[in-house]
Amino acid sequence: MAHELWAKGDAYEAYVGRWSRPVAARFLTWLAVPPGRRWLDVGCGTGALTGTILATATPAELTGIDPSIAFLTTAGSRLTLLPAASGPPSAATGPTGARTDPGTGADSAAASGLTSAGTGSGAGAGLCPVGAGAGSGARADSGSVVGAAGSRTGPEAASGAAQGAGPDTGPGARFVAGDARALPLRDAAVDVVVSGLALNFVPSPAAAVAEFARVTAPGGTVAAYVWDYADGMAMMRYFWEAATTLDPSAAALDEGRRMSICSPAALSALWSAAGLTAVTTRPIDTTAVFADFDDYWTPFLGGTGPAPSYVASLPTDHRDALRDLLRTRLPRAADGSIPLLARALAIRGTTI
Numbered sequence: 472m473a474h475e476l477w478a479k480g481d482a483y484e485a486y487v488g489r490w491s492r493p494v495a496a497r498f499l500t501w502l503a504v505p506p507g508r509r510w511l512d513v514g515c516g517t518g519a520l521t522g523t524i525l526a527t528a529t530p531a532e533l534t535g536i537d538p539s540i541a542f543l544t545t546a547g548s549r550l551t552l553l554p555a556a557s558g559p560p561s562a563a564t565g566p567t568g569a570r571t572d573p574g575t576g577a578d579s580a581a582a583s584g585l586t587s588a589g590t591g592s593g594a595g596a597g598l599c600p601v602g603a604g605a606g607s608g609a610r611a612d613s614g615s616v617v618g619a620a621g622s623r624t625g626p627e628a629a630s631g632a633a634q635g636a637g638p639d640t641g642p643g644a645r646f647v648a649g650d651a652r653a654l655p656l657r658d659a660a661v662d663v664v665v666s667g668l669a670l671n672f673v674p675s676p677a678a679a680v681a682e683f684a685r686v687t688a689p690g691g692t693v694a695a696y697v698w699d700y701a702d703g704m705a706m707m708r709y710f711w712e713a714a715t716t717l718d719p720s721a722a723a724l725d726e727g728r729r730m731s732i733c734s735p736a737a738l739s740a741l742w743s744a745a746g747l748t749a750v751t752t753r754p755i756d757t758t759a760v761f762a763d764f765d766d767y768w769t770p771f772l773g774g775t776g777p778a779p780s781y782v783a784s785l786p787t788d789h790r791d792a793l794r795d796l797l798r799t800r801l802p803r804a805a806d807g808s809i810p811l812l813a814r815a816l817a818i819r820g821t822t823i
């Protein structure tokens with residue numbers, strides 16, 4: 472969908488990635504998965520949830536899957552990449568010591584439950600571990616091999632090394648291009664499947680949740696969170712209400728109206744339809760504190776995600792009017808900061 476291009480990892484980080492991370496921490500505390508489990512993060516994007524798993528859940532294995540090569544490249548530069556599981560070294564080692572997997576190591580793929588292109592679900596999902604050097608702005612189609620991993624050397628890798636020393640550092644993750652509806656994993660390949668803020672953007676959430684259940688071993692956990700776009704995600708609510716005041720047709724793009732699965736009942740129905748048991752939902756409330764109006768508004772100019780894509784479509788005078796209306800409407804704390812409720816709806820279930 473043209474309005475939902477996920478093409479700029481840094482822009483996404485400034486826009487929503489930074490607010491997904493605190494939700495991810497609370498979500499993982501709620502899941503309370505013991506250490507040593509095999510994890511899959513679907514729609515991992517720039518790695519907000521993946522990095523939090525690395526930092527807090529002590530996974531035995533961790534794979535992030537997303538169709539956006541640009542986002543996977545950002546994730547790979549921020550997080551420690553997982554070395555190949557076995558076999559002779561086949562990827563160059565850069566200054567960080569982290570390795571990119573060129574995607575041809577059968578031993579490595581087998582150890583992580585990954586299938587090669589055209590196998591597994593039978594849906595033609597492609598296996599393409601991504602590392603520094605993958606192209607930016609590209610989107611992976613299932614079955615296509617994109618963004619061949621390069622050696623982790625040069626300025627991009629050095630930048631990744633610096634960021635890799637931050638809070639997201641951990642034992643390592645593998646990032647793979649793929650689609651939630653046709654996961655390139657064998658049946659029962661992992662113990663935990665999670666997905667943060669992504670299910671709304673998958674054309675068939677039911678197909679995605681069925682895939683989550685398929686690749687999870689019996690007794691495993693399938694869990695996700697989505698923004699409460701219709702109510703508790705105030706950053707978006709202020710935006711779309713102002714946008715609609717100036718342009719009633721913007722209502723058709725409002726995530727609060729068109730994201731049909733953003734309710735506990737709709738999420739529960741999805742989980743139950745996929746055969747998951749012990750299904751539980753809960754809200755996760757955090758506060759997004761914007762330092763000032765520019766901190767709120769500037770990320771909307773980044774062009775990544777539905778609202779920024781709408782802003783990018785506006786003529787300058789209309790964009791300025793929207794900015795000025797938001798400036799008058801947003802609540803301010805005494806220090807000038809803008810604290811806004813950021814509510815996510817979380818769900819978990821168990822495979823039989």
Ligand SMILES: C[S@@+](CC[C@H](N)C(=O)[O-])C[C@H]1O[C@@H](n2cnc3c(N)ncnc32)[C@H](O)[C@@H]1O
Pocket residue numbers: 477487488491513514515516517518519520536537538539542649650651652666667668669670672673674
């Ligand atoms: C709002 S971002 C969430 C990213 C990340 N999980 C986070 O919490 O910040 C939505 C993500 O869903 C991904 N996505 C869109 N369609 C998808 C699909 N069919 N299968 C898997 N992921 C998809 C996008 O590429 C994007 O990275």
